[in-house]
Amino acid sequence: GEDVEQSLFLSVREGDSSVINCTYTDSSSTYLYWYKQEPGAGLQLLTYIFSNMDMKQDQRLTVLLNKKDKHLSLRIADTQTGDSAIYFCAVESGGSYIPTFGRGTSLIVHP
Amino acid sequence: EAGVAQSPRYKIIEKRQSVAFWCNPISGHATLYWYQQILGQGPKLLIQFQNNGVVDDSQLPKDRFSAERLKGVDSTLKIQPAKLEDSAVYLCASSLLGADTQYFGPGTRLTVL
Numbered sequence: 001g002e003d004v005e006q007s008l009f010l011s012v013r014e015g016d017s018s019v020i021n022c023t024y025t026d027s028s029s030t031y032l033y034w035y036k037q038e039p040g041a042g043l044q045l046l047t048y049i050f051s052n053m054d055m056k057q058d059q060r061l062t063v064l065l066n067k068k069d070k071h072l073s074l075r076i077a078d079t080q081t082g083d084s085a086i087y088f089c090a091v092e093s094g095g096s097y098i099p100t101f102g103r104g105t106s107l108i109v110h111p
Numbered sequence: 112e113a114g115v116a117q118s119p120r121y122k123i124i125e126k127r128q129s130v131a132f133w134c135n136p137i138s139g140h141a142t143l144y145w146y147q148q149i150l151g152q153g154p155k156l157l158i159q160f161q162n163n164g165v166v167d168d169s170q171l172p173k174d175r176f177s178a179e180r181l182k183g184v185d186s187t188l189k190i191q192p193a194k195l196e197d198s199a200v201y202l203c204a205s206s207l208l209g210a211d212t213q214y215f216g217p218g219t220r221l222t223v224l
Binding site: 004042043045088098099100101102 | 115144151152153154155156159167202209212213214215216217218
């Protein structure tokens with residue numbers, strides 16, 4: 001089955017850009033998602049990208065997809081303290097419509 | 112629009128006891144999912160319903176876990192008897208149809224002592 005890997009922690013200074021990386025194994029992946037989870041809350045869908053795209057921009061968020069390397073990244077511009085949370089990469093493949101989640105990257109934003 | 116509602120938010124039980132969680136999906140959403148999120152891991156699907164029918168329960172430990180979605184709206188997830196390794200956050204999500212974006216509830220944090 002699909003395997004999704006993320007680094008566990010990222011620390012950035014307020015105002016800098018954050019880049020969270022994700023790798024996956026299934027080349028037939030169709031939809032790729034980024035979710036945000038704040039303490040004590042459920043997962044909030046931030047953005048997603050279709051596998052036939054290589055970039056998607058949505059305000060401060062930029063998603064880059066490198067299908068050849070099976071690498072997905074999320075860039076957050078002008079990172080704020082309110083962006084501190086756990087970010088999950090999730091990948092759907094094989095027409096299952098059920099995403100496989102990574103373990104999450106804990107983003108810490110300090111002044 | 113109201114989001115996915117779950118209760119209780121927290122539950123502490125002793126091993127071998129029983130526990131039940133409740134989920135009310137977004138109005139009109141036909142598909143409902145239960146996920147288990149163990150600390151430090153991503154959510155893992157336990158069961159998917161389409162209306163009141165089960166679509167996928169291949170990851171549900173059926174010897175102790177059960178779920179139902181009567182009338183195709185609310186759903187309950189039960190664990191009987193609970194084990195220490197069941198300590199996790201249980202997330203409910205819903206979508207209009209199976210191929211659509213999933214919206215998650217706040218989860219129920221279960222601690223088994």
